[in-house]
Amino acid sequence: xxxxxKPFLRASAMDLMAYKFNILIWVIVTIFEVVCLIFLxxxxxxxxxxxxxxxxxGFTYKEMIAYVVLTTVFGFVTFNNDxxxxxxxxxIKGTIGxxxxxxxxxxxxxxxxxxxSFLMMGLLFGLPLYGISLGVLIGxxxxxxxxxxxxxxxxxxxxxxxxxxxxxxxxxxYLFGILCFYTxxxxxxxxxxxxxxxxxxxxxxxxxxxxxxxRDIVGYMPFAxxxxxxxxILMMKYDYWQSLKVILISLAWLIILxxxxxxxxxxxxxxxxxxxx
Amino acid sequence: MIEVKSLTxxxxxxxxxxxxxxxLKTLFSxxxxxxxxxxxxxxxxxxxxxxxxxxxxGAGKSTTIKMMCGILTPTSGKVLxxxxxxxxxxxxxxxxxxxxxxxxxxxxxxxxxxxSFKVLKEIYQVSEEDYKSRMEFLSSxxxxxxxxxxxxxTLSLGQRMRADLAASMLHNPKILFLDEPTIGMDVxxxxxxxxxxxxxxxxxxxxxxxxxxxxxxxxxxxxxxxxIEKGKIIYDGPLGDIKHRFGNIKTLTLTIPANINPQExxxxxxxxxxxxxxxxxxxxxxxxxxxxxxxxxxxxSNYQAIDMKISDISIEDVVKKIxxxxxxxxxxxxx
Numbered sequence: 326x327x328x329x330x331k332p333f334l335r336a337s338a339m340d341l342m343a344y345k346f347n348i349l350i351w352v353i354v355t356i357f358e359v360v361c362l363i364f365l366x367x368x369x370x371x372x373x374x375x376x377x378x379x380x381x382x383g384f385t386y387k388e389m390i391a392y393v394v395l396t397t398v399f400g401f402v403t404f405n406n407d408x409x410x411x412x413x414x415x416x417i418k419g420t421i422g423x424x425x426x427x428x429x430x431x432x433x434x435x436x437x438x439x440x441x442s443f444l445m446m447g448l449l450f451g452l453p454l455y456g457i458s459l460g461v462l463i464g465x466x467x468x469x470x471x472x473x474x475x476x477x478x479x480x481x482x483x484x485x486x487x488x489x490x491x492x493x494x495x496x497x498x499y500l501f502g503i504l505c506f507y508t509x510x511x512x513x514x515x516x517x518x519x520x521x522x523x524x525x526x527x528x529x530x531x532x533x534x535x536x537x538x539x540r541d542i543v544g545y546m547p548f549a550x551x552x553x554x555x556x557x558i559l560m561m562k563y564d565y566w567q568s569l570k571v572i573l574i575s576l577a578w579l580i581i582l583x584x585x586x587x588x589x590x591x592x593x594x595x596x597x598x599x600x601x602x
Numbered sequence: 603m604i605e606v607k608s609l610t611x612x613x614x615x616x617x618x619x620x621x622x623x624x625x626l627k628t629l630f631s632x633x634x635x636x637x638x639x640x641x642x643x644x645x646x647x648x649x650x651x652x653x654x655x656x657x658x659x660g661a662g663k664s665t666t667i668k669m670m671c672g673i674l675t676p677t678s679g680k681v682l683x684x685x686x687x688x689x690x691x692x693x694x695x696x697x698x699x700x701x702x703x704x705x706x707x708x709x710x711x712x713x714x715x716x717x718s719f720k721v722l723k724e725i726y727q728v729s730e731e732d733y734k735s736r737m738e739f740l741s742s743x744x745x746x747x748x749x750x751x752x753x754x755x756t757l758s759l760g761q762r763m764r765a766d767l768a769a770s771m772l773h774n775p776k777i778l779f780l781d782e783p784t785i786g787m788d789v790x791x792x793x794x795x796x797x798x799x800x801x802x803x804x805x806x807x808x809x810x811x812x813x814x815x816x817x818x819x820x821x822x823x824x825x826x827x828x829x830i831e832k833g834k835i836i837y838d839g840p841l842g843d844i845k846h847r848f849g850n851i852k853t854l855t856l857t858i859p860a861n862i863n864p865q866e867x868x869x870x871x872x873x874x875x876x877x878x879x880x881x882x883x884x885x886x887x888x889x890x891x892x893x894x895x896x897x898x899x900x901x902x903s904n905y906q907a908i909d910m911k912i913s914d915i916s917i918e919d920v921v922k923k924i925x926x927x928x929x930x931x932x933x934x935x936x937x
Contacts, residue, residue: 332721336713422673423708428696429725595675595689 334441382533387467402451412502413511486555489575506593527553550575604647609679611640639665641833652810654824662833663813700770704782726773740768743798760791780812850889851915856907
């Protein structure tokens with residue numbers, strides 16, 4: 326059953342290879358961004374009351390810098406889907422018909438191609454980037470040194486939560502993509518999606534920086550699992566129980582959202598008026 | 603094989619005002635215009651039939667085809683393909699049908715053609731043996747061997763069409779929907795595509811539903827014709843009947859020099875309709891009753907002509923004639 330989605334997985338992985346120069350430029354730009362953020366946080370900490378030893382909302386400056394670096398690598402490896410753009414193109418050009426008349430699910434096709442590019446990005450850039458940043462961060466004492474078993478266990482939990490984050494991100498992109506059936510334009514929806522995700526996922530700022538009530542509510546929303554939680558697992562700020570809890574929350578959301586988009590799609594597809602038909 | 607029962611599709615289109623002011627108005631109040639693209643259409647198509655579904659532009663052909671293959675959901679009425687509603691049981695029905703839209707390719711634009719076929723093989727779960735034997739047959743009738751390794755975007759329109767046709771047949775569907783398969787092709791490619799459709803129909807007993815604007819397509823391929831105009835069926839029956847009703851109508855169009863008034867040309871006989879335009883004279887006649895050579899000879903000995911063209915009756919003409927006949931019949935009944 327799943328075998329028929331394999332070509333999509335393979336194709337998107339191959340596509341990434343074709344755009345390796347683009348990605349390289351993207352890496353360089355991202356490094357600049359990280360350097361800027363590091364200086365920003367250094368300035369924030371040095372001007373705070375406690376000076377460089379202060380802990381702001383539970384983060385020392387060392388942890389904050391580790392968080393910034395790892396979040397950037399994470400975003401780079403995990404969030405490279407263009408599901409929404411593809412759906413919008415399929416609606417505008419009417420090519421959605423091509424998928425409707427094939428015995429595959431439209432959703433399944435996107436899951437397969439996103440897992441494909443996630444795997445390829447992980448192997449090609451994730452391994453070296455995580456390796457270097459973890460090595461450096463631990464080496465200069467920004468991340469704690471733990472026993473080998475703890476380290477391996479956290480890496481394992483991190484990988485699980487990464488896959489969940491990738492799928493959650495794709496599901497939400499798909500959800501917004503399906504909404505394009507109703508609005509017939511993606512531009513506004515896309516900026517809404519980007520803002521909401523970067524704000525509520527902790528990619529911009531750890532959720533600890535928000536007020537406690539807001540933080541608790543956001544903690545139970547699907548967004549925290551898309552960036553902050555995997556990073557805090559990797560940084561070993563979460564113990565096993567907390568890690569397991571956030572992974573289960575992500576899994577539950579993934580199932581709920583997946584069922585929801587299935588219902589939404591079957592409603593939306595009735596709205597299709599294929600362009601130029 | 604296919605049952606269509608009082609199928610109706612209504613599109614709601616917002617009425618937009620003109621200019622910037624009109625655009626602003628539609629932001630606040632929207633009025634919709636209902637368009638009945640397909641209006642209470644019913645027919646049955648049996649296994650192995652090749653049916654021409656024809657009509658002028660915007661008559662509702664493509665909308666019907668899209669409902670038959672599950673892309674559009676009908677407003678009311680239903681379609682049964684092999685006993686199932688395609689827009690409900692999409693994935694099941696998808697395995698039993700093949701679809702080609704002449705204006706849009708379903709092949710992956712950037713990858714070599716052969717890779718597209720391999721993807722389709724996996725999507726439709728075609729076994730290795732079936733794949734090989736079908737590819738052999740399809741390349742022999744469609745001649746796709748020569749460009750199998752080229753990316754689809756580099757193919758010519760004719761090559762792409764042949765590739766699309768092969769792609770839609772790879773899983774051996776019971777029904778093949780072809781929406782304008784010969785649009786924009788030259789005569790040789792058209793002929794090749796027609797032969798291929800015949801060969802497929804003969805070998806796999808595939809039911810074919812095709813829309814076209816080409817009278818030659820219809821004469822060569824279809825045993826039955828369903829004709830639609832403004833969303834309603836105006837004719838459903840064998841091809842022979844249509845030919846019998848309209849005969850072998852040909853039109854001879856002459857372009858005459860500017861200094862001659864077209865009103866002054868003499869008619870040939872009562873059996874030839876004479877239509878005159880600014881610098882054109884058109885002679886329309888039934889080639890079974892009046893000899894083509896005679897008309898041409900007459901035309902050239904009597905008129906001064908710069909250019910001439912002989913054309914067969916077009917679908918639009920047939921539609922017009924059918925509508926006119928129906929109108930007459932209605933009048934006759936009322937009297």
